[in-house]
Amino acid sequence: MNTSLPRDLVPAVIGVLVRRGADFASAEDAVQEALIRALRTWPDDPPRDPKGWLVAAAWHRFLDAARAEASRRGRELAVEAEPAPGPVPARDDTLRLYFLCAHPALPPNQAVALTLRAVGGLTTRQIAAAHLVPEATMAQRISRAKRRIAGLPLDRPGGLATVLRVLYLVFNEGYGGDVDLAAEAIRLARRLAALTGEPEAAGLLALMLLHHARRASRTGPGGRLVPLAEQDRSRWDTALITEGVAVLQGALARDRLGEYQAQAAIAALHADAPSTAATDWVQIVEWYDELLALTASPVVRLNRAVAVGEADGAPAGLAALAEVDPGLPRYAAAAAYLHERAGDRARAAALYAEAARAATSVPERDHLTREAARVRRPPRS
Amino acid sequence: MKYLLLKHYRGGPDPVSAYEPMDRWTPEEVDAHVGYMNDFADRLKETGEYVDSQALAPGGAFVRSDGEGRPPVTDGPFAETKDLIAGWMIIDVDSWDRAVELAGELSAAPGPGGEPIREWLEVRPFLTGSASTTE
CATH class of the missing domain: 1.25.40 (Serine Threonine Protein Phosphatase 5, Tetratricopeptide repeat)
Incomplete structure (x- = not known):
């Protein structure tokens, strides 16, 4: 896997800190600070071991913060020495973070912000710009989210449905600032589908890919909205459609239908049609019946x-x-x-x-x- | 200096040109109007005078507290006669005169038959957040 982007490593690095004894909120803060430093220094001075670099930088940040906190409270610091690195079950760590950040105890906008930072590895500034709110507001939103889930056990996941809903929200937020949230949602859904092997996670990924494939044709000059019937279908991204259909077929073959698979099936029928008139509307209605059920x-x-x-x-x-x-x-x-x-x-x-x-x-x-x-x-x- | 150019669905001085609501124009007239607005904002971005613009839906209501322990009181949706804000643009310009000049241009957006609609826009200076350093 090409992990040239430091943000790809963020969930795994948070996992390492948590296993070394850091609480989630502090670990996440420390990794965010290490990430911001990485974004500044890596372009000129790329590390040989990016993950090792991030773990070390974040762990030092964590210790500094913990020391400052301890001295403020006049208490001894319990965690001091760097533990010996053991085997790293990064896969489980990442999955746990998905569930934690999309925890049902969180209101949707907090779950979205926390997911983008702790799982997506975006900076607070990027998340704020994408939502057109001041950076300080977004920082508060994330702090409140972390306070709300403090004390919730990391190993007791919420439902997959909540995670999928959060990723779908991110997908529908579209653009803002320098971050393409739709592309980010696809990246996270792709990883979630691989981590869980759940048909509905694959269904959501397929749905996103099939919608994303039509994006270029959905707006005309001056941001004007172009409805499906009038879209220039030659501008649809056939590579994304092919991938979306393949992912969907793999999911449907497991014979555990869910709402995202059904929605993706409808999107696939549109993607497959040369025009509105030549669309298989009868089958689309059948899928809507499934969806309604x-x-x-x-x-x-x-x-x-x-x-x-x-x-x-x-x-x-x-x-x-x-x-x-x-x-x-x-x-x-x-x-x-x-x-x-x-x-x-x-x-x-x-x-x-x-x-x-x-x-x-x-x-x-x-x-x-x-x-x-x-x-x-x-x-x- | 920042100024707010406020657009109203209704309210303000009597309109100088009576034109039909936009859904009764031709699609080309709608396109021309929307295009003019976009071009205007783009031009101000190039001159470094653009800050922000937002549009408001016509729904909503007035709301006030009704005292502790009681639900807030609402008045709305808005009656037809009430002044109703449709949206705004915030500009950062050198002078009041420049703000007025730009508001005049924005007000000349094309309507039916390509004629400028010449709608009233409210221009309001912002109070700055910090006190002047010269006393």
């Missing part, structure tokens, strides 16, 4: 209604929509689309305008406004 999620019900509209015609889609809660985000957008397909352009225009007012992002709002404007005009004959 797994999650009973109202959002899935909404997306399913749109897929039904494509598979069986707009009236069938509208009938499916009638069973969906109108209070859902994007309900108006889905309703607008189905009414337009059913030929009711006036109603579609009003719904698109309503959807634009309810939009949660500027590109989405502008897109929906443009859709309202488009359907208001008489269709060209």
Whole structure:
């Protein structure tokens, strides 16, 4: 494995410090400081043994901090000498960190921040820039997260589902600053899938790869949002699609279906189609049925209604929509689309305008406004 | 000196040009308007005068405390008559005159038929965080 990036080593180095007797919060702080030094000095002076360098630097940081703390409290320092290095079960350490950082006791934004720092090896500054918040705010968020999980045993993992949800959140946060969070989420999911061998971890990885493959085609000039039907499919990344499909097939073969595998299956059917018209919508609806059985999620019900509209015609889609809660985000957008397909352009225009007012992002709002404007005009004959 | 250029969904002085809401424009007019806004921000980034810009959704409410142990009181969603902020741009420029000049340009974003919409923008100077060193 090429570990030229110091951040790849971060979870393993935290693990070493914890096994030497450091508590997680202090170990994580010490490794962060060593990492920042590594980022500054390695480009000019690369170490022969990067991991050894990081362990040594972090351990010294930890001892310094512990000594300062001990003298402040007037107590003796218990851990002093550097223990002899033993066999390093880095694999288990890393996996434990995934579970700890995504612990159910943490609110999502804290779990995301802590995961990015302790598992992803990003600096506080990078995480702050990616979330468009001041660095001091992000540092506090991470400290609070660590306080909250202090005392929780490192060896009692939470559920895999929580870890997957945190990684999916990271993936959906996209860009900010100099860090590509989507790519970072893929890197972490790839490692998690390898560490656990769980079909759902593979399913999430496949889902991310298949979505990421379409990224270049999803925005047009000026950040304008391009919907799936209008995307230039020649710009989709076929290497990522091939990998995503292979990962998904491997997961499905294990015959333990879960929501991420089902979502990835839908993404794979889109990725496989030469156009919206040539998409296998019937199979997509079947996957939505599976997904609904797994999650009973109202959002899935909404997306399913749109897929039904494509598979069986707009009236069938509208009938499916009638069973969906109108209070859902994007309900108006889905309703607008189905009414337009059913030929009711006036109603579609009003719904698109309503959807634009309810939009949660500027590109989405502008897109929906443009859709309202488009359907208001008489269709060209 | 930093200035806030405040855009309102409604409120402020009477509009000088009556134009329809954006969802009634043509898609090309919408594109031209959005493009103008983006270009304006890009230009200020190049001149070193851009700080930040954000858009606000029309939803939300006024909120106030109702005393200890009681849930906060909300007033909203906003009635049609209320002044409603749509978003802002923060600029860092040398003078009030420059702030006014830029607000004038931003207000001239194209609307239906490519005509400048000439909407009112509120321009407000920031109070600085530190006291002046000359006394």
